[in-house]
Amino acid sequence: MKTRVITLIVLLSCLLTISCQRKASVEELWIANGDRNIYGLLSRPAKGPKKQPVLIISHGFNGSHDFGKNYFPLLDELGYQCYTFDFGCGSLGSRTDNNTMNMSILDECSDLKAVVQHFRSRPDVDPDGIVLLGESQGGLISALVASEMPDAVDKLILIFPAFCIPDNWNKRYPDVNEIPDTTWLWDVPLGKRFFQEIRDMNVFSGMEQFDDPVLIVQGDKDPIVSIEDSRRAVGLYEDAHLHVIPGAGHGFNPDEFAESLEQIRMFLD
Numbered sequence: 001m002k003t004r005v006i007t008l009i010v011l012l013s014c015l016l017t018i019s020c021q022r023k024a025s026v027e028e029l030w031i032a033n034g035d036r037n038i039y040g041l042l043s044r045p046a047k048g049p050k051k052q053p054v055l056i057i058s059h060g061f062n063g064s065h066d067f068g069k070n071y072f073p074l075l076d077e078l079g080y081q082c083y084t085f086d087f088g089c090g091s092l093g094s095r096t097d098n099n100t101m102n103m104s105i106l107d108e109c110s111d112l113k114a115v116v117q118h119f120r121s122r123p124d125v126d127p128d129g130i131v132l133l134g135e136s137q138g139g140l141i142s143a144l145v146a147s148e149m150p151d152a153v154d155k156l157i158l159i160f161p162a163f164c165i166p167d168n169w170n171k172r173y174p175d176v177n178e179i180p181d182t183t184w185l186w187d188v189p190l191g192k193r194f195f196q197e198i199r200d201m202n203v204f205s206g207m208e209q210f211d212d213p214v215l216i217v218q219g220d221k222d223p224i225v226s227i228e229d230s231r232r233a234v235g236l237y238e239d240a241h242l243h244v245i246p247g248a249g250h251g252f253n254p255d256e257f258a259e260s261l262e263q264i265r266m267f268l269d
Helices: 001-023 067-076 103-122 139-149 165-174 192-197 227-236 254-268
Strands: 025-035 036-044 051-057 079-087 124-135 155-159 182-184 189-190 212-218 240-245
Touching: 025 103, 036 067, 036 103, 051 067, 051 139, 051 227, 067 079, 067 254, 079 103, 103 124, 103 139, 103 192, 124 139, 124 227, 139 155, 155 254, 212 227, 212 254, 227 240, 240 254
Parallel strands: 051 079, 051 124, 124 155, 155 212, 212 240
Antiparallel strands: 025 036, 036 079, 182 189
């Protein structure tokens, strides 16, 4: 009996040691984009090849890097570094810049491009293994950047992407002179520039230039983003798949999120 107890203790100790060895490290990482410093968190697998792939997460409207931490365990298991960051002026809680009156789709694209270029230059990152994942408005940003720099992005994951943003606001303000100095959206103040810049934006233009794999995950009860826009995108991308989660809205409950994670696992593995 005593021998069995000792053996069990040794076994548990070994398992604990292995678990600790496999635990990813998480660190703050600031990335420069001109005169702006982008705040984010970088999760890195404890073990793996010298050069690892990296997945870059873009949050949605008034979101932050926090939501991206939910992806750390899966990405660690798959051997990916994972960077989740705050867009400048992208939310009231942004640690990069929280002045949402200066929120801009074009600036968010610029931020994401700067992040991609940073990781392409890192000695511990495989430059051919860069994946973009964006949620809602962050999905729109990720899609735009992938279309603009297709050679720098290996795969694209879009979670209920908000392709509808330009059309929605152009309908709200059909004449540019109708745009007020301040527009309040979900208790978030936005300046004129946000709406002026997207008036002539065609979010679907250039999608055919991105010929690497694309995964789109969306619920069929999304009241904010039309699933027809996602279907249109799948038809434009060369290699795209739309996974529809029955009953899910704009945002997933724990079971729906788990389903989306399983889709991402199969997509990346």
